[in-house]
Amino acid sequence: MKKQFINQERLYTFTKVIANKIQKGFVVVEQNDAMPFTVLYKEGKKVNHTLNFAICCVTLGMWSLPWLYMSKVTSKGKKVLVAIDEDGVVFQEKCYLG
Template sequence: MEINTLTPEENFSKFSKILKKKINNGFTIVERNDKLPFAVLTKKHKKVNHNFNFLISCITFGLWSLPWFYMTCVSNKDKVILVALDEDGNPFEDKCFN
């Protein structure tokens, strides 16, 4: 049985690819350390147009108020994640809670 070990350069390349993917998805880097390698990324919440949602809620006789509530209170929070490589060079991602 062969054990495939990655060099530190390959590990860092894998780490950089993960960061590039997250940045393309709208995250920004808050803190980064290339020696350990880890990075803390954040994504700001989307702004909800309350005037438009109120109008849609009135047109649908209040049925739209449930998705509007969900967009405003539940899913509309800043996202903070930690992306790092463990001791074996495996990438992992962890959600951080404020």
């Protein structure tokens, strides 16, 4: 097993990416310093269905598409993996919520 070499610049980029995610409302769920990776989670936004139904009625159904989008996409939580790969490159990847 070869030892992974991570220089200070890439480690700084890694911590900067994590700090930016935390500023955007993400919370650290899991972290490993031996194999540098961090899993972050962000709660989905709560959708007010009563208000959206009223807006949908007033706009004669035109609000149904944004309401559907909010219900299916923005209301779900997000999980992101931030890691440094074998080549020392920092990457982000969406995780599936189970």
